[in-house]
Amino acid sequence: MVNREAVNCEQVWREISNYVDGEVDSGLRAAMDEHFHTCVRCASVLAGTRNVIQLYGDERMIEAPAGFGRRLEKKLAQSARAGGSRWSSLSAWLVPVAALALIAGGLRLANSVTLSPPLKVEHAQPGHNIPPDMVVVVAAGSKIFHVAGCPFIHDKDKVRTLTAKQAIEQGYTPCMRCMRKYLETASLGRSGPGTEADADLDADEDPHRGGQ
Amino acid sequence: MAEPNVVLNNPGQAGTTREQDLIARVQRGQNELFYELVRPYERRVYAAALAILRNETDAEDVAQEAMLKAFANIRQFRAEARFSTWLIQITVNEALMRRRRERTVVMEGIDDRRDEESDYAPRDFADWREIPSESLERKEVRQKLAEALASLDRKYREVFVLRDMEQLNIQETAEALGISVASVKTRLLRARLMLRDLLAGGWEQGWFSRLPFEKGTKPW
Numbered sequence: 001m002v003n004r005e006a007v008n009c010e011q012v013w014r015e016i017s018n019y020v021d022g023e024v025d026s027g028l029r030a031a032m033d034e035h036f037h038t039c040v041r042c043a044s045v046l047a048g049t050r051n052v053i054q055l056y057g058d059e060r061m062i063e064a065p066a067g068f069g070r071r072l073e074k075k076l077a078q079s080a081r082a083g084g085s086r087w088s089s090l091s092a093w094l095v096p097v098a099a100l101a102l103i104a105g106g107l108r109l110a111n112s113v114t115l116s117p118p119l120k121v122e123h124a125q126p127g128h129n130i131p132p133d134m135v136v137v138v139a140a141g142s143k144i145f146h147v148a149g150c151p152f153i154h155d156k157d158k159v160r161t162l163t164a165k166q167a168i169e170q171g172y173t174p175c176m177r178c179m180r181k182y183l184e185t186a187s188l189g190r191s192g193p194g195t196e197a198d199a200d201l202d203a204d205e206d207p208h209r210g211g212q
Numbered sequence: 213m214a215e216p217n218v219v220l221n222n223p224g225q226a227g228t229t230r231e232q233d234l235i236a237r238v239q240r241g242q243n244e245l246f247y248e249l250v251r252p253y254e255r256r257v258y259a260a261a262l263a264i265l266r267n268e269t270d271a272e273d274v275a276q277e278a279m280l281k282a283f284a285n286i287r288q289f290r291a292e293a294r295f296s297t298w299l300i301q302i303t304v305n306e307a308l309m310r311r312r313r314e315r316t317v318v319m320e321g322i323d324d325r326r327d328e329e330s331d332y333a334p335r336d337f338a339d340w341r342e343i344p345s346e347s348l349e350r351k352e353v354r355q356k357l358a359e360a361l362a363s364l365d366r367k368y369r370e371v372f373v374l375r376d377m378e379q380l381n382i383q384e385t386a387e388a389l390g391i392s393v394a395s396v397k398t399r400l401l402r403a404r405l406m407l408r409d410l411l412a413g414g415w416e417q418g419w420f421s422r423l424p425f426e427k428g429t430k431p432w
Contacts (some may be wrong), residue, residue, distance in 0.1 A: 014331055017401035021382070045334045048408040055357060056376050056407070060348045064258040065268060068275075072254055073247045075276050076283060080243045133284055137313075148313070159313060160273055161306075163280070 007031040012042045016049055078169070127174040127182040132165035143172050150178035231295060239287050246283050253296050254279075256378055257303045263373035264307035266362070274310050278303035300378050304388040332402045335409045360410040364403055371396055372403035 007028070012035050018024045019032050036043045055061065136145040140158035145167040152175055153159060162170075174182055234249040250257070257278055262271035282289075282302050289298055347353045361369060374385045375396070386396045 010331065010333070013334060013405070014401070017404050018397060020404075023382070023397070041334075044412075045405070045408065048412050049404050052404050052407045052411065053376050055348065055411075056361070056372070057379070058348050061354060061357060062255045062259045062377060063354070064255045064275075065272065068258060068272060069251065069254050071272070072276055072279060073251075076247050076279060077244075079280055079283065080246070157314075160270075161310060161313075162277065166280070 007035050009035075009039060009042055012036075012039070013045065016042075016046060020046075020049055020053065079166075127179060130164045130168075130174065130179070130182050132163060134164040135161055136164050136167050137161050138167055138172055144175050145172040145179070146175040147178040150175055152177045232291065235286070235289065235291075235295060239289070243283070246286070249295075250279055250282065250299065253299050256296065257299055259373065260300050260303045260378055261307045263370055263377075264304065264311055264366075266366075270310060271307075274307045275303060278306045281306065296378075297380055297384055300374070300380060301384070301388045304374065308390075332405050334405055357411070360407055363410070364406060368399050368403035368406065371399040372407070375400055376404070 137159045139155040258275045261274040374380045386393045
């Protein structure tokens, strides 16, 4: 640690942030206190640093766009109306259960989302048993949602993340490739674990994809 | 840890009885109360997302996603943590995930290791003794402060926002960003000193109390 007698301007500047945060030991603090009494420049740096913290720490410095709160409230209300009560109350244990179910290859999730958006493209299917809080991505200019990393996302520069539940509510339908296991379950009534579909989730390594 | 010797504006310091009551009720299924619970923090959540993403549309999107995620996982919240910190950490995580998918940021991250080791010497020694907090009433001043903050490299900006604006402590800031405590301290030091330099010139010229600027006057 810095010796009390040896503290100089450079050492003060190096430690001034810790000093303000109370993160220096008593010996260094005493040495810095003494330095501030004799060094106008360092005293100015200390005062300025405190002012920076004071100014930016003020609540008035944190602003959000006009209408942000209203939009957020609306979004939360929509979420609650669209099954939020059941969803949120179950989600604490559903997430690990869903993860285990996926690992085991089983897709019989009790808490599934009923998909009934208008079909946007010819081959779109509604899908079944998609975990509502599964994280999916959508891209601008398309109404398909994907697993992150799916190579069939057309405009990867403009992707955003949301939950499957949100995507469905916003009229998105599942990708035929990366979400196929859910589509097959829907269209063929199969309820098997879908090993083929699981393989497809690792779409980057599927040599058959490219020719689609 | 020793107490800071500067009093910070810290609205989320501890869960109030009312907040704890709201949390308990939402955890029991009164979902309609969730917005009431998070409303005091909605701007802070947005600001955290904006600090990382630097895009207002993305920041709002991520802020909403973070709130929905907090809503979905409210039962996992434990009373020993600060609710505001928990919310901010979820937000930072969501924002970082979003940013990882943005290719442009890869380029911005190249300089991540620069300047970490070298010391930063203050460049301006203007006497800046007064605390001009009343000047924050003016939108122009807030705008100038925001511009100064936005001019920092992201590694400094993120740490500064989480520590000094969102009021996370050093450890929480390190955990939220996935960096070491030592890195937080180094970056925080530089961020504070750089902002001081950016603002000190303006303070010396009196722009905190003399707005709008005269034509041709440098505001800083």
